[in-house]
Amino acid sequence: MEAVVRIALCVWLIGVVYQDFRFQRIWVGWFLLIFGTSVWFVHPLTFSFFRVPGLGISYFTLADGLGILLYLVVQGGIVMGFLKLKTGTGSLKGKLGLGDLFFWISILPLFSFFNFVLFHLISMMVALVGHTLWNRIQAKVRIPLAGWQAACLLADFMLEASFGISLRIFTVETLVY
Numbered sequence: 029m030e031a032v033v034r035i036a037l038c039v040w041l042i043g044v045v046y047q048d049f050r051f052q053r054i055w056v057g058w059f060l061l062i063f064g065t066s067v068w069f070v071h072p073l074t075f076s077f078f079r080v081p082g083l084g085i086s087y088f089t090l091a092d093g094l095g096i097l098l099y100l101v102v103q104g105g106i107v108m109g110f111l112k113l114k115t116g117t118g119s120l121k122g123k124l125g126l127g128d129l130f131f132w133i134s135i136l137p138l139f140s141f142f143n144f145v146l147f148h149l150i151s152m153m154v155a156l157v158g159h160t161l162w163n164r165i166q167a168k169v170r171i172p173l174a175g176w177q178a179a180c181l182l183a184d185f186m187l188e189a190s191f192g193i194s195l196r197i198f199t200v201e202t203l204v205y
Contacts, residue, residue: 030069037065038185041178044131048175052168054127059134066137095141099148100132124173131174135181138196147195151180 040061047054107124111117132148139147155176162168188194 033065033069034185034189037062037069038182040065041182041185044178045175045182048127048172048178052170052172053125054131054174056130059127059130062131062134063137066135070137089140092139092141092144093136096136096139096144097133099141099145100129125170128173128177131177135177138181143196147180147184148177150195151177154180 040058043058044054044062047058104124111123136144152173155171155173158176159168159171184195188196
């Protein structure tokens with residue numbers, strides 16, 4: 029059953045990648061499908077407010093979800109403050125789409141707080157580098173951020189299936205040992 033859920037999640041992510049790159053807008057149903065599949069993907073015992081002993085730090089809890097939402101709010105506030113200083117307006121309109129925010133919320137159950145921040149930073153760097161290279165081929169002003177991040181998550185699933193390497197299951201303990 030886990031394989032079916034993984035395949036479904038990959039299909040939904042491919043839909044996000046295709047629509048964001050091709051049309052620069054994403055059908056809201058993809059986010060609902062990704063969120064629903066992500067919740068199903070998480071083991072029921074790990075979907076609690078506190079960490080379950082013996083399951084490691086890489087599993088999602090409601091505390092992780094609240095932490096991730098707080099992280100996104102703080103990050104948005106910092107970006108809006110920066111824009112207010114640079115441009116005189118603190119508006120994210122035209123700079124960050126609702127699809128990007130919906131995508132982050134839809135993948136929330138797949139990550140612990142630490143793993144989400146790690147994924148978020150790495151996928152942002154991939155998006156910036158990828159968009160810079162893509163602009164040499166086809167000039168676009170808007171960065172399809174949700175598309176790039178969905179592609180990174182898709183790559184993460186493929187690396188996990190092929191080599192057992194994943195940002196979703198990466199823990200601090202792997203750095204120590």
